[in-house]
Amino acid sequence: xxxxxxxxxxxxxxxxxxxxxxxxxxxxLALDQVAAAVASSGLTPARLERLKTAVxxxxxxxxxxxxxxxxxxxxxxxxxxxxxxxxVAITDLGGEHQPAGxxxxxxxxxxxxxxxxxxxxxxFLIRNMVDGMQVRTDGQRHTVELTxxxxxxxx
Amino acid sequence: xxxxxTATVHEVGGAAVIxxxxxxxxxxxxxxxxxxxQAVTxxxxxxxVLDFAAVDYINSTxxxxxxxxxxxxxxxxxxxxxxxxxxxxxEIFDITRLxxxxxxxxxxxxxxxxxxxxxx
Numbered sequence: 001x002x003x004x005x006x007x008x009x010x011x012x013x014x015x016x017x018x019x020x021x022x023x024x025x026x027x028x029l030a031l032d033q034v035a036a037a038v039a040s041s042g043l044t045p046a047r048l049e050r051l052k053t054a055v056x057x058x059x060x061x062x063x064x065x066x067x068x069x070x071x072x073x074x075x076x077x078x079x080x081x082x083x084x085x086x087x088v089a090i091t092d093l094g095g096e097h098q099p100a101g102x103x104x105x106x107x108x109x110x111x112x113x114x115x116x117x118x119x120x121x122x123x124f125l126i127r128n129m130v131d132g133m134q135v136r137t138d139g140q141r142h143t144v145e146l147t148x149x150x151x152x153x154x155x
Numbered sequence: 156x157x158x159x160x161t162a163t164v165h166e167v168g169g170a171a172v173i174x175x176x177x178x179x180x181x182x183x184x185x186x187x188x189x190x191x192x193q194a195v196t197x198x199x200x201x202x203x204v205l206d207f208a209a210v211d212y213i214n215s216t217x218x219x220x221x222x223x224x225x226x227x228x229x230x231x232x233x234x235x236x237x238x239x240x241x242x243x244x245x246e247i248f249d250i251t252r253l254x255x256x257x258x259x260x261x262x263x264x265x266x267x268x269x270x271x272x273x274x275x
Contacts, residue, residue, distance in 0.1 A: 024182075025180075028157060109252075112229060118222040119216065121219060125215055
């Protein structure tokens with residue numbers, strides 16, 4: 001069965017496509033390669049740092065929650081430029097699952113009081129770092145798509 | 156290449172300074188907890204200064220570790236301040252509201268000058 005929670009992404013110019021093994025720490029490889037791929041795309045340094053954090057969190061989630069840390073199961077990363085949009089698609093083979101963390105919004109005061117657990121910041125960080133996030137699932141392929149606009153970037 | 160988190164602990168004027176290097180991620184838990192233990196053992200350490208000047212990566216698990224340190228410090232009536240954060244991680248401290256509970260200083264010298272008492 002195919003479940004699409006969002007429409008397929010539009011065509012664009014592929015800047016990079018690569019895979020990383022599902023091993024702890026490999027999110028750093030992903031963010032470094034994405035950073036290299038978008039180096040000439042017009043993102044300011046501040047927004048590039050935001051994109052890097054979102055890529056790292058989404059990749060870490062794909063490794064841990066999608067591919068369950070199985071090193072032989074790759075996380076695929078594709079970087080597309082579509083006009084002013086930089087789109088990074090991160091795909092695991094875990095089927096339908098939560099992108100990251102708990103469904104509840106993290107609340108630091110509740111965490112400090114022990115009401116919420118200390119973890120659970122991943123999805124929150126992704127949402128706050130990029131201009132758009134879409135999730136789609138096609139059978140086992142679960143893709144988180146991050147969009148960052150470069151046009152008119154003043155920050 | 157991954158840069159494992161290390162921590163150096165020293166005391167300045169009654170404040171305990173924990174200088175971190177490398178990556179603050181899930182692998183930093185042991186280092187950070189051991190540094191905290193060292194910082195508060197045998198001294199008042201009313202204030203802990205976490206210096207991030209030599210930290211090049213913090214992920215969501217690292218944020219959770221900082222939350223745990225802050226929670227422990229608050230339960231022991233200790234203040235926590237931070238220094239040396241890059242603009243990006245300063246923004247993340249703001250977004251997560253860590254900066255509501257952890258005063259952030261531009262650099263370690265400024266932090267120490269603000270929180271430490273006179274050197275013995």
